[in-house]
Amino acid sequence: MKKYMIGLDIGTTAVKAVLFDAKGTYIDKETGNYPLHTPDAETAEQDPDEILGRTFEAVRLLVARNGCGDDVEFIAFSSAMHSMILLDGEGRRLTECITWADSRAQDYADRLNEGDGLEIYRRTGTPVHPMSPLVKLLYFKNEVPELYSKIGKIVGIKEYIFARLTGKYAVDRSIASSMGMMNLETSGWDREVLEMLDLTADQLPELADTTEIFAVNKNPASELGLHQETKLVIGASDGVLANLGVNAIREGDIAITIGTSGAIRTVIDAPQTDEKMRTFCYHLTPAHYVIGGPVNNGGVILRWIRDELCQQEIGEADSNGLDPYEVMTKAAVDVPAGSNGLIFHPYLAGERAPLWDSKAVGSFYGLTLSHERRHMIRAAMEGVVYNLYSVYLALREQMTEVHAIKASGGFARSEMWKQLMADVFGEKLSVPKSYESSAFGGCILGLYAIGEIDDLRDVDRFIGEDDAYTPDEQNYMKYQDVMSVYIEIGRSLEQFYGRMHELRN
Incomplete structure (x- = not known):
């Protein structure tokens, strides 16, 4: 070669x-x-x-x-x-x-x-x-x-x-x-x-x-x-290549990506669909298929919060030579898990999994006079992860067991995002040391295509040690309580998505 x-x-x-x-x-x-x-x-x-x-x-x-x-x-x-x-x-x-x-x-x-x-x-x-x-x-x-x-x-x-x-x-x-x-x-x-x-x-x-x-x-x-x-x-x-690129290729491995949008996926050995049509099933090789769900609303949500609600944080960032997102997450990190009862449904761009409804709309629920901008920032971040967790629950029904959850994407640069995901999922979260996971996954597939590696699972020899994040048990229990309310409110709101679409038009 x-x-x-x-x-x-x-x-x-x-x-x-x-x-x-x-x-x-x-x-x-x-x-x-x-x-x-x-x-x-x-x-x-x-x-x-x-x-x-x-x-x-x-x-x-x-x-x-x-x-x-x-x-x-x-x-x-x-x-x-x-x-x-x-x-x-x-x-x-x-x-x-x-x-x-x-x-x-x-x-x-x-x-x-x-x-x-x-x-x-x-x-x-x-x-x-x-x-x-x-x-x-x-x-x-x-x-x-x-x-x-x-x-x-x-x-x-x-x-x-x-x-x-x-x-x-x-x-x-x-x-x-x-x-x-x-x-x-x-x-x-x-x-x-x-x-x-x-x-x-x-x-x-x-x-x-x-x-x-x-x-x-x-x-x-x-x-x-x-x-x-x-x-x-x-x-x-x-x-599917992102799974390869973060070494989530074995049975029970889950890959989560949050960039502008997001997705959660796992690899299986034969085609499999969901009886409620909540997840996709896509081809990787004749012996590998990827099931999971994509979400429209990932980092784009925090960008909207930044642009529409956080002019003060933008100004502070400009004055101190910082990234506005760093200032925003610093404000949110001290807010307790659950954002003091404030729940955000992050469907600002409609939604694919698990709703598959382009008319879905976002909402803050639970706002009171006690809430500040920092609560809204954290609630928005939590809402993105709640939505991914909803897809995870659907995916989990189609899996025998979960061995590892591996994360990548722009959010993986934020310590708060990674710990938040571990706390909501209640599972250890690993962040592999890989660069540009989809491009790298393509190269692993290329090495397999030209015969340089015999098995896609050989990807593990190309990836460095993972950074690991362990869930905080108290936060996990809090988020389990919040998730039940998040899901119930979401179901109640679904009946209004079509009517809201008509009102906007």
Whole structure:
């Protein structure tokens, strides 16, 4: 094997090209940012050619800065899920890149869930929700039939970029299994779904195993500064690769990620769905599947609290050269567990797991004159973790036992966040010493693809010792009392989400 490998992680708002040596040691990273266009409350689109340009630029700059163009064994791909770009028969764009956050198809998700939605979920593993390309396609079929009739190919952002590198439209089975269109048992496109959509398999990319290796074409290799023999490992989705990247690959291991959004996942050896459709089931390899739930409302909640409620903390941070979040968490850390009876439901961006309702809205409950801003900050942080814990409870029903909970994401830089999660979950929380878990997970999959490792569980030799956080028993008992109220209030409020949506519109 050559000296280096690159993990390329194409996220919702940024692409990261991450360089590792052959032993898995982090070397360098280049990030390219791009906007999410939200002209109204339901639309969430991006310019796929802008993302393509930022991706090429990130790889080119990383390679040039490290002078490693001839020494990269492979690039392994990771990508956000559920994006959709419609192309005509000549490969020209009919749409922008429609992201997972786009909710225009909510009415079609509701109608499907009133009919065959649960059965489709059982076959495909993707909850019926407007994030899903299946539901997005139903929207376009019925709302924009003239455009729909012109579809030549349906791709996501990774397939769009991959086609520019290889000249082929291919989708890995991990991304495909998050489209709501791949049958988990056959690992092929679901015939009943295609019939419902009036589509053929030819209008979809060719399915590929996550370990499949492709050749890069001469022109893009030259543009990126890479040797043309550099391998391209098609890889998987960012969520399933994050499990690999934090060494949560064994039975009973759970990975939790909180960035702008969040997710909780575990790896199993055969497809499995939830009778209440609270969790997803996505493909990693033929012997590995990932079940879990994504949440819309992670770090974005604290950002909203910062921008809308914490001007004083922002000013203090500016005066002292600090990060505003550091000032905010310092204010919240001395507030007792449970925030003096203040409960926050964090559904400011609708919600996926465990509700799967894009009309869900957030709320503070229990406000009194005794509450201060610091209570609201802590309650918001607790609300994010309560929501993840709700997904954990659903996931736990599908597991025999839990051996380890491993955390990653931007929140893992905060001591308060990590201790809070240990206290709410009542379990020891480990934070592995890994860098850019999805990109690194892609590289581990790449090493497996080229035969450098024989088993994905060999990832443990590439990751340093974990930092560990033990729950405070008294806080855990308090949070158990709060969680029962949190869940009961949440159920009571669900009946108003649709009416609140009508009031806002």
